[in-house]
Amino acid sequence: MSAVLFFIAAIGAIGGAIGVVMLRNPFYSVLALAFHLVSLAALFLLLRAEFVAAAQVVVYAGAVMVLYVFVVAYVGGGEQVASGAVLRVLGPLFALALAIELCIAMLGAGLKGVSSRGAPYIPGFGTPSHIGRLFLTQYLFPFEAASILLLVAAMGAVVLARRRRGLEADEQTAYRIEAPRPAYTGTMAEAAGVRPRAGDEPLKPEVEPVGTTTHDATRQQGGW
């Protein structure tokens, strides 16, 4: 039974990983990663790591994936077909060589523990109470360091992703000049009586509407 579950979960995890790399649309890559994470949580359960599996599903497949989905939806867009750079050819070869090397190193090492089914374990192995006790006694320092790291990362993300006035100054002035001005919006010309009387042709906005200007052109040209 555990062998069947192992193979289902392992095929799911490896298939999800291949999907992340192969799929062209980043959104589908994110979905494939979510599938991979859930399969990996099943593998963790088979290894008697209940709390890690629960954290994997809740934190990773829940929160982090939502973050990814939001950013993919914000940034959007597919990817161009990869060009024929050297790395495109050498990358998969390198990965294959690394996989063979790792398998030789782990399975050819002749360690007894690797081919065993694992050491005997105490009854509450991997439950939240055990993990929590370890975190608050033996591993208190890594726990606190991790919380500080999370705080720093959250602040860093806010600082990085906020709207910066200095950097976008050119863009803002350009926007102000190019913005369409509808007729009869209280300009000096209208106050001085240049405004057409009833029966004349209505005024037209002098500038073409925003949206067809250079910014969008450069954005489309960016091509990612």
Next chain:
Amino acid sequence: MAIGWYLTVSAIIFCIGAGGVMVRRNPLVVLLCLELMLNGANLSLVAFARMWGSEDGQIFALIVMVVAACEVTVGLGLVVAIYRRRLPIDVDELSELHG
């Protein structure tokens, strides 16, 4: 199942992630492939914890998950900042820091 099977799966996942980091050009997908590599390492940590019958490896796996979450947060912040500046979202073209 013997622990070696889990280690093999973790090695395969790690190598798929490593290949993806080199092949893909979209920084979002590069971040996803980094996640794959971290998850492969996590699986081997949990497998070793099971092999020894102690929970220390699971603690390390949780810390790795925290580090991965931080990396994702900062990386996605960078992607949003790149998008705001209308730069191409392509790791091959963002080469200004390349000396």
